[in-house]
Amino acid sequence: MRYLVKGGLVVDPALGPEGRRDILIEDGKVAAVGEDLAATGEARGSRKASHDGHSGGDDLKVIDATGKVVVPGLIDMHVHLREPGREDEETIHSGTRAAARGGFTGVVAMANTSPVADNGAVVDFVREKARREGLVNVYPVGAVTKGQKGEELAEIGELAGAGAIALSDDGHPIANAGLMRRALEYAGPFNLPVIVHAEDKDLAGDGVMHEGFVSLKLGLKGIPAATEEVMIARDLLLAEMTGGRLHIAHVSTAGAVELIRQAKRRGVRVTAEATPHHFTLTDEAVFGYNTNARVSPPLRAAEDVAAVRAGLADGTIDVIATDHAPHTREEKAVEFDLAPPGMVGLETAVALVLTELVARGVLSLREAVAKLTANPAKILGLAAGTLQVGVLADLTILDLEREWVVDTRAFVSRSRNSPFEGRRLRGMPVLTMVGGKVVARDGRIVADGEEKMAEDGSAAGRGVVAGWAANG
Amino acid sequence: MFLDELLQAFFNFVHPALRRIRPKPPNGRPPRAAKGVRSLEWKRKDLLGLEGLSAEEIHLILDTAESCKQIYEREIKKFPTLRGRTVVNLFYEPSTRTRTSFELAGKWMGADVINVSSSTSSVAKGESLRDTARTLEALGADVVVIRHSAAGAAHQLASEVRAAVINAGDGAHEHPTQGLLDLYTIRERKGRFAGLRVTIVGDILHSRVARSNIWGLRTLGAEVTVVGPPTLVPREITQLGVRATHDLEEALAGADVVNILRIQLERQKKGLFPSLREYARLYGITAEKLESAGEDVLIMHPGPANLGVEVSEEVARDPRSAISGQVQNGVAVRMALLYLLTGGRAQDAVLG
Numbered sequence: 072m073r074y075l076v077k078g079g080l081v082v083d084p085a086l087g088p089e090g091r092r093d094i095l096i097e098d099g100k101v102a103a104v105g106e107d108l109a110a111t112g113e114a115r116g117s118r119k120a121s122h123d124g125h126s127g128g129d130d131l132k133v134i135d136a137t138g139k140v141v142v143p144g145l146i147d148m149h150v151h152l153r154e155p156g157r158e159d160e161e162t163i164h165s166g167t168r169a170a171a172r173g174g175f176t177g178v179v180a181m182a183n184t185s186p187v188a189d190n191g192a193v194v195d196f197v198r199e200k201a202r203r204e205g206l207v208n209v210y211p212v213g214a215v216t217k218g219q220k221g222e223e224l225a226e227i228g229e230l231a232g233a234g235a236i237a238l239s240d241d242g243h244p245i246a247n248a249g250l251m252r253r254a255l256e257y258a259g260p261f262n263l264p265v266i267v268h269a270e271d272k273d274l275a276g277d278g279v280m281h282e283g284f285v286s287l288k289l290g291l292k293g294i295p296a297a298t299e300e301v302m303i304a305r306d307l308l309l310a311e312m313t314g315g316r317l318h319i320a321h322v323s324t325a326g327a328v329e330l331i332r333q334a335k336r337r338g339v340r341v342t343a344e345a346t347p348h349h350f351t352l353t354d355e356a357v358f359g360y361n362t363n364a365r366v367s368p369p370l371r372a373a374e375d376v377a378a379v380r381a382g383l384a385d386g387t388i389d390v391i392a393t394d395h396a397p398h399t400r401e402e403k404a405v406e407f408d409l410a411p412p413g414m415v416g417l418e419t420a421v422a423l424v425l426t427e428l429v430a431r432g433v434l435s436l437r438e439a440v441a442k443l444t445a446n447p448a449k450i451l452g453l454a455a456g457t458l459q460v461g462v463l464a465d466l467t468i469l470d471l472e473r474e475w476v477v478d479t480r481a482f483v484s485r486s487r488n489s490p491f492e493g494r495r496l497r498g499m500p501v502l503t504m505v506g507g508k509v510v511a512r513d514g515r516i517v518a519d520g521e522e523k524m525a526e527d528g529s530a531a532g533r534g535v536v537a538g539w540a541a542n543g
Numbered sequence: 544m545f546l547d548e549l550l551q552a553f554f555n556f557v558h559p560a561l562r563r564i565r566p567k568p569p570n571g572r573p574p575r576a577a578k579g580v581r582s583l584e585w586k587r588k589d590l591l592g593l594e595g596l597s598a599e600e601i602h603l604i605l606d607t608a609e610s611c612k613q614i615y616e617r618e619i620k621k622f623p624t625l626r627g628r629t630v631v632n633l634f635y636e637p638s639t640r641t642r643t644s645f646e647l648a649g650k651w652m653g654a655d656v657i658n659v660s661s662s663t664s665s666v667a668k669g670e671s672l673r674d675t676a677r678t679l680e681a682l683g684a685d686v687v688v689i690r691h692s693a694a695g696a697a698h699q700l701a702s703e704v705r706a707a708v709i710n711a712g713d714g715a716h717e718h719p720t721q722g723l724l725d726l727y728t729i730r731e732r733k734g735r736f737a738g739l740r741v742t743i744v745g746d747i748l749h750s751r752v753a754r755s756n757i758w759g760l761r762t763l764g765a766e767v768t769v770v771g772p773p774t775l776v777p778r779e780i781t782q783l784g785v786r787a788t789h790d791l792e793e794a795l796a797g798a799d800v801v802n803i804l805r806i807q808l809e810r811q812k813k814g815l816f817p818s819l820r821e822y823a824r825l826y827g828i829t830a831e832k833l834e835s836a837g838e839d840v841l842i843m844h845p846g847p848a849n850l851g852v853e854v855s856e857e858v859a860r861d862p863r864s865a866i867s868g869q870v871q872n873g874v875a876v877r878m879a880l881l882y883l884l885t886g887g888r889a890q891d892a893v894l895g
Contacts, residue, residue, distance in 0.1 A: 288594070
């Protein structure tokens, strides 16, 4: 199957300035990028079929992207797929569908599964399961320490050999500074970044939300901003000392942004990510004891949200990632103190980036795209995140104008724990293509290949945007 | 008619606050407020906290409680106001006085009162608050009084059941009935709130009593000072419109009311202060330290007091102390709340 994506505004930092371009996809790869490709011999005869129909005897399909934005397939470098172990919350099958629906063509699967991905067998399992059941690319992370217990290094060589693309004890910060130092050193030759969830467990205590006026009012135990900052300060110093590659997950405080900014200035090999919830919501989202707003690190104060946005704008924060953390309804329908932290993010992230950052002028569209494509690809060493000729055709089409209201019932994730229920957003992914195959379109999963997609296309054409609670 | 007479007997001895809430006339017209009486009626389904309550609402509760307190002058303490109503005391934390106070309040007004004690460990066994709420709903509870170690538990319950929910303490969030009985005691002894200087001493950080007191007192116009070691007095507390200090002497100078919070030994184990001995030395209220307070200073404590720690025995027994009076006021306030939260429906049933 060949595709011609026609008439879209192509935004790919690797391709130079954005402009209206056509993209020809053959054999699952980008075959050509240029202006008005339909005029070339390869795609002749396709003009009549500009509405996604078959083009006569040719197997070329035209995807009309007029008025839309075409970007390299988005990469979410922080996802909890929960398999193996918590298949009631999410599976590789469901999580990759949620990713496809949300415009992501690749997800980084965190290692805190059960069993923990601290050995080659679990990494193999994730990769194999993803190959059979996954709808998008799954890049597994290996644990830094055995069992993520923070006691002994995991067999990092074996993990690298099995295909782990990064190391992380995410969710279980490494308290022992000596061990963290050794991890940064030892990972060096394998060229794997160490992704840290920065949290001093002693400072966090049994806190359940950001410590501040809101926690005081609600009578909930607080987690001070310094909980995150002392750990980041330590890890930055260790990265500086060892020359190791450090990636700081879900930066949430003003102090953390400033620490990273300073470290980058003095040349520390550090990168950082921020989540849509940390650049959108404050701790006030917890009012009413909304357990879907319980997350780690917690939603912070307004000045922290502003600092995270500023960090994204000035490049201190390289990546936007979701920390997609599915939990079942039963787990969340309890007292706030007892609810597990975490929220799903795959199916709202792109719209939040467009609504909260691009539309408000925090990031240009190009910068936002880089933080979802080229930047994570570079940190992880992936041959992805661009539409240059010759790469696998992972591609996302965005509609910047479409307004919709978040309806978690429409999610294809197994879990619904989103604090954004009912929120009005502007912009959404309308087509996701992985390796030259359309996997999602207009909020629908296209798992069974192009033929089904064509049928769905007619539904979309009638304006019945299944799944998305479309709102105009 | 017997019921009617009893009801009338109840109304006859009560304060205008209750008298104006008359049974609905048989022709089905809504009751009309008597002339000259504030037309305010209780409209909330639940009482989850004092945050957000208006001064009028607080005074309505206190006025009603004043009427209810007259029950202590009666030989037979039983009225049929809540006959046929079911009050469930759902206590996930041990409590003697709050539970007994609610039980007595319900029983004196003729309600069927059921006590359900549940440890939070049963939550771990899979019996969630949500399940319990559904069970209580199915059993036909009219009022659920809940005490829980998790802040927000009462809110969660209130959203799950049609019954009126009274928060009897949720974590460090609020303990509105304690706050109301403290307000009642202050009003009874001092007669005013505006400009009254109230000092709250102790573990402000973990205290739901402190939060409810602060909300209520600020709404009614009192000036509130909180005092304790910095580990127990969060900096953000001043955003509630109170003054914070760590100097007890300064906090007591000129105080009209001193409300002493119970100190929990477990806080010491968590490193929030070095020892009970040092706490008593720095923040324990003794007669000597009270000298800088107003001569007629009102001493309060939600109980049970650790005598010799946060308050000396001498102070607890001082005539200026309202500690035992607070207990009676607690029953009166809870009667008032049970009445207000079931009011309309109880009368309909009587006439039905």
